[in-house]
Amino acid sequence: MSRAILWKKLNNNEIQCQACNHFCTVIPEERGKCGVRLNNNGEMETLVKDKIAALNLDPIEKKPLFHFMPGTQTLSLGTMGCNLACTFCQNYSLSQPPKEQQEPIGDPISPNQILAAAVEYSASSISYTYSEPTIFIELLLETADLAQKSGLKNIIVSNGFQSPQCMNAMDGYIDAANIDLKAFSEDFYSKYCGARLKPVLQNLVRIRKMGWWLEVTTLLIPGLNDSPEELEQMAGFICNELGEDTPWHISRFHPTFKMTDRPATPVETLERACSAGLGAGLKFVYTGNIPGHMAESTFCPSCKKMIIKRTGFKVREVHMKDGACSFCQEEIPGRWENS
Numbered sequence: 001m002s003r004a005i006l007w008k009k010l011n012n013n014e015i016q017c018q019a020c021n022h023f024c025t026v027i028p029e030e031r032g033k034c035g036v037r038l039n040n041n042g043e044m045e046t047l048v049k050d051k052i053a054a055l056n057l058d059p060i061e062k063k064p065l066f067h068f069m070p071g072t073q074t075l076s077l078g079t080m081g082c083n084l085a086c087t088f089c090q091n092y093s094l095s096q097p098p099k100e101q102q103e104p105i106g107d108p109i110s111p112n113q114i115l116a117a118a119v120e121y122s123a124s125s126i127s128y129t130y131s132e133p134t135i136f137i138e139l140l141l142e143t144a145d146l147a148q149k150s151g152l153k154n155i156i157v158s159n160g161f162q163s164p165q166c167m168n169a170m171d172g173y174i175d176a177a178n179i180d181l182k183a184f185s186e187d188f189y190s191k192y193c194g195a196r197l198k199p200v201l202q203n204l205v206r207i208r209k210m211g212w213w214l215e216v217t218t219l220l221i222p223g224l225n226d227s228p229e230e231l232e233q234m235a236g237f238i239c240n241e242l243g244e245d246t247p248w249h250i251s252r253f254h255p256t257f258k259m260t261d262r263p264a265t266p267v268e269t270l271e272r273a274c275s276a277g278l279g280a281g282l283k284f285v286y287t288g289n290i291p292g293h294m295a296e297s298t299f300c301p302s303c304k305k306m307i308i309k310r311t312g313f314k315v316r317e318v319h320m321k322d323g324a325c326s327f328c329q330e331e332i333p334g335r336w337e338n339s
């Protein structure tokens with residue numbers, strides 16, 4: 001156990017955690033909703049500061065980030081626990097057990113050791129991912145500080161449900177983010193995720209203003225968030241509030257965890273969603289979890305030629321020079337250094 005940040009004392013040894021938008025009130029010897037932040041006699045402790053449950057070298061395309069240093073490797077890490085309770089979680093074995101009062105498992109790898117591993121494997125960045133980086137903010141900040149000083153980039157892959165205090169704490173360290181926009185209704189967030197939509201929308205706008213490179217992901221679930229109206233609302237929000245340059249990844253759902261009562265997303269539904277995104281004015285809309293699909297590649301919005309060819313998470317061809325299309329010299333939004 002290590003002392004946590006982002007909390008305040010209340011009366012009677014109770015505390016309020018201020019890491020995420022749940023702002024849990026935690027009574028002595030209890031944990032918050034994420035299951036990894038504990039009230040230890042009136043002081044908040046984190047159970048995952050030194051417990052890394054997953055550590056891998058990934059292509060950055062796997063996050064997914066398509067306009068941020070393409071073709072580079074990122075050292076990805078995560079702990080157990082999550083502040084949301086998505087019934088369709090694809091990483092539930094990592095995210096959910098601490099909610100059942102199970103002790104989070106993981107290896108005691110220090111921020112210095114993480115950085116050393118990133119350097120040894122020639123990673124260009126470190127990604128805080130797999131479960132939810134908000135709930136291991138202490139480990140994230142310490143590692144991100146070291147990484148930044150060594151010239152590596154820092155990336156979060158997140159549900160976007162941070163508190164404003166947490167967003168402020170990360171500002172200055174994070175270079176890029178992929179944030180889930182799981183649906184466009186409070187009902188969906190409440191019923192299937194145990195969360196709220198509004199703070200996520202506010203954080204998406206905040207990230208854009210803070211200047212992190214931002215890409216958005218939506219897992220499209222048949223019958224739940226794939227109606228033409230909802231797709232139009234999501235695409236409209238991304239285009240109007242975040243900007244037409246914001247890449248939108250629309251990903252295929254596979255039945256898992258508590259949501260096994262519906263089929264995988266039909267490819268036609270994903271293609272319909274892509275059309276809705278492009279129709280709303282977005283310049284870069286991608287499909288996810290359909291390896292080999294054309295919409296995994298980047299097309300120049302001006303001359304329409306393919307400028308980054310991808311298969312799965314692999315970059316096969318790049319037709320860009322100095323951040324511009326090699327065919328027509330149109331500038332392509334993104335961070336292309338080191339790629």
Ligand code: SF4
Pocket residue numbers: 017018019020021022023024031032033034035036037082083134135
């Ligand atoms: S991170 Fe969120 S869910 Fe966890 S204790 Fe803090 S406020 Fe609650």
